[in-house]
Amino acid sequence: PDYTVTVDPDRTGPSINDRMYGVFFEDINLAADGGIYAELLRNRSFEFLPVDNPAYTGLTGWTTGAEGGGSGTATTVDDNARLNERNRTYLRLALASPDGGRYGVTNAGFHTGIALTAGARYDFSVWARTDAPDGTPLAVTLHDPNGQPLGGALTRTVRGDTWIRYAGTLTATRTTDAARLSVRAGGTGTLRLDMVSLFPRDTFKGRPNGLRRDLAEKVAALKPGFVRFPGGCLVNTGSHHGYDAASGWPRARSYQWKETVGPVETRATNANFWGYNQSYGLGYYEYLQFAEDIGAMPLPVVPALVTGCGQNRATHDEELLRRHIQDTLDLIEFATGPVTSTWGGLRAEMGHPAPFRLTHLAVGNEENLPDEFFANFVRFRSAIEAAYPGITVISNSGPDDAGVTFDRLWERNRATGVPMVDEHYYNSPTWFLQHNRRYDDYDRAGPKVFLGEYASQDNKLFNSLAEAAYMTGLERNADVVRLASYAPLLANVDEVQWRPDLIWFDNDESWGSTSYQVQKLFMNNVGDRVVPSRATGKVVRPQPITGAIGLSTWATSARYDDVRVTAPDGTVLFEDDFSTGADGWTPLANRGAWSVVDGGYVQSDTAAQDTLVKAAEIATSDYDLTVRATKLAG
Ligand code: AHR
Known part of the structure; x- marks a missing residue:
């Protein structure tokens, strides 16, 4: 359709907060x-508690091990010997290696392991105390899951039964996202450790x-x-x-x-x-x-x-x-x-x-x-x-x-x-x-709005476009909406409590979602003020869907096959028979039957379903579409 957008730069709209x-x-x-916190060890201070997750213990993230005939036992303890009142639990090693060898613990970092870059330096530190009169020798190593070295070893002697911080630097010899860090001690007596830490030197x-x-x-x-x-x-x-x-x-x-x-x-x-x-x-x-x-x-x-x-x-x-x-x-x-x-x-x-x-x-x-x-x-x-x-x-x-x-x-x-x-x-x-016009009617004399959390549910291009469209409405109302932030910001792919999220990562890689690009576009280009504008032309009004499936039917969790979405001019926007195409429809994908839940949401996450979600969303909002499908069950 033909649209005319009339912009009048001489008319003054609201000013936009630079920090909007x-x-x-x-x-x-x-x-x-x-x-985002660069610490590479998990549960570095042995404090994990089984709240909400019975699997958590003081030793979560750690395993015990010995080498060269050494032995001992490891216990996490919260008693009067603690490092301080807030950092209460520590690791107590009862060392039993009078004839050589070492005993100690290994940390596996988060999920796949510790991420290292060849040639990069890593700062190790630990708080320790020992009751061994001649001190306790400590060896710190980076290695792969099979024990193969990934960096030079660090040795220190812990002396005296008061808490002291010991530190040193390790340089990685290989790039990996699956390293381990081991701290092993020799001799006999009680060695106490807390705040075992490994940090990349290269932080933001x-x-x-x-x-x-x-x-x-x-x-x-x-x-x-x-x-x-x-x-x-x-x-x-x-x-x-x-x-x-x-x-x-x-x-x-x-x-x-x-x-x-x-x-x-x-x-x-x-x-x-x-x-x-x-x-x-x-x-x-x-x-x-x-x-x-x-x-x-x-x-x-x-x-x-x-x-x-x-x-x-x-x-x-x-x-x-x-x-x-x-x-x-x-x-x-x-x-x-x-x-x-x-x-x-x-x-x-x-x-x-x-x-x-x-x-x-x-x-x-x-x-x-x-x-x-x-x-x-x-x-x-x-x-x-x-x-x-x-x-x-x-x-x-x-x-x-x-x-x-x-x-x-x-x-x-x-x-x-x-x-x-x-x-x-x-x-x-x-x-x-x-709801692009949500703020058009807000009371101009009332409290300003801080839109502290918003996102359109799902992580697809269509969501990001909807957010971008919505943000034009926020900006048009910049006199009322003074601050706005998408939520949440970050998600580790291996531990997701909430989606969508703006930036995704694993131990050594990160990437922005399409919504990240939308946010970046708006944040990098904040205007000074709104310039009033008007659009004229054929206005497309929301229409009910016509055809075999109506909106109410889409909102069930029934299963369908042979879906076609057609625009009023006959253009086929989307079709999929979810089979091999024997019935003459163009097979966009061979996904089998699928289910639609709650207003056009498809449960699993596949390319064809993305398109269908998009078609369903459009169908329920702005266009007069024909949707045909064969209902299988439900
Ligand atoms: O952003 C995720 C959660 O959503 C926030 O913790 C909470 O404020 C909201 O319910």
Whole structure:
């Protein structure tokens, strides 16, 4: 069809926030440990707990072994000999090799193993103590799964029964994604080890305790205006009540930023909402540093103590609430306070005397009990605004489930006069195409919108196109939508809790999805202001599908064969008989029968089905199509 687009550059539309498009980082899909945090060893501090996953133990990621006739036993222990109060469990080796040989442990890294590049250097370190009067000899080696060496060995002698850090560098002799690191000790006595670490020297911007370069560079290439972190459901779920009665130590707890700063060996490990244990090696300092390194505004999210994410609990513990409010004030001091302040001083000690440029902070993530959330939120907000009037405090609206809770939270947000509200939604591509005008009617005098999480469900080109189309609607309403971030950002192919995701990776490779390219296009080309425009021509209106299958039928999980989708002018957009073509239809693929679930979604992931999903999505939105198919069953 012929369209005319009329653009009037002299008319002024809303200005667009330079920082409008950003990224949302959450430790989901192994995004941090085993992901962007460059540490190569899994469970380096022997802290894993069986929360959510009974298979986890203090020795997850490790195996024991001996060489040269050595022997011993290995136990993980949390007792008074611990490294410190947060990093509690350590490895105790009872060594029994009086006549030579060695005994110890081997770490297999994440999934396939440790990724090494030939010629690259790797920094090893360990905290250790021994009761052997003459010290304990330690040998550290990189090798393949069969024990073949992959780098020079490192030897150290551990002396004295107090914790000391031992370190050295290993150079890889081969490129692999399946290396192992072994730490073996000789002699007799009790050797205690903790924080066994192996880091590539080559991190993003060469930062110590830094980020995996390829992943950080992919995020940086987006040129994001902001980084929202550290979650998501990860932030506000878990136990707010701190200490688990049985262990005396919190097991799965909400994100407490103070556990994530200071020397890495004093940071906690947490069994997080996404079913695995995360170290806090990547903590608040590293997030703030990363945001600064890529020219983005840091945007932390703190819990308001009303869990969403399916848990829907609120705290009524006044003391705990007061502590979290104070923690939030301390967090702002950590990011922006002078070096003479307590928390600004810690930031300086960690290597950043100058303040970070923190201007926005979100309180609550999908905390969708309106009364309870607002009771807490207003107290956070007034404390923050009183102490730091320059900080914009962002409220939340729960997940947009098109339900009462979302509306009630929005009513309260409006009534309370909050400056900005965080919205989240994950919907079908059709939804995104149909809701391009969502923000056209938002109250211009009301709170601004921070679209903190959105994505069209699935990782296909059509999803990305739908997102791009939708983003034109965000931008047209740039006076209301001030910030927007796709979610989630990162996914390890071997451990996926959520899809779609923007950047995928394994131990040594990474790649962006088509949505990554869309985000990059928008982020790299943020306009100054909207120029009003008008399109005229034949307008295609959404029509019901005609033919053998109607929309309601598509929405079942029945099985079909012989599918053809035809446009009004007779053009066949898609057809597939899912057989060898004996009936005269063009066989696009031989997939057998397939099933369609929920509004045109196909369960498995094949090229022909991609096309069908696309056809079905179009059919349910903008075109008058004929869809024919033979129903097999269901
Ligand atoms: O982005 C994945 C999850 O989706 C986030 O943790 C949560 O906020 C939302 O429900």
